[in-house]
Amino acid sequence: MKYITIEYIMMWHTKMISVTGGLKGIRSIELLNSAVENSKATFNGVDLYSTIEEKCASICYSIVNNHPFIDGNKRTGCIQCLFY
Structure with missing residues (x-):
């Protein structure tokens, strides 16, 4: 699978x-x-987020809650889901 960067x-x-x-x-x-x-996490060799939707949701949740950007974290989290 190709992951977002x-x-x-x-x-x-x-x-x-x-x-x-x-x-x-x-x-x-x-x-x-x-x-x-x-979003790439595994447990016992199995992806915790196995579908692309789950991976997108994981990244969105982390961006929205952890605020890595100065501004626009909610917008960035949502937009990455649309263009993953």
Whole structure:
């Protein structure tokens, strides 16, 4: 499976902020990396998030709750689901 990247999410964040307004920039690259890596989690060799919808939801939840960006975390979390 091809996974979403931090760079891809950051690109969409920048585009979304340019269109809708707000402050560009990342507050914590570690929190964004954690959101992406969490969607790849396994237990006993089995994906915890086995479908693309579950992976998208995991990333969205992490972005919305952990606020890796200065502004637009909810918008970025939702938009990454649309363009995963």
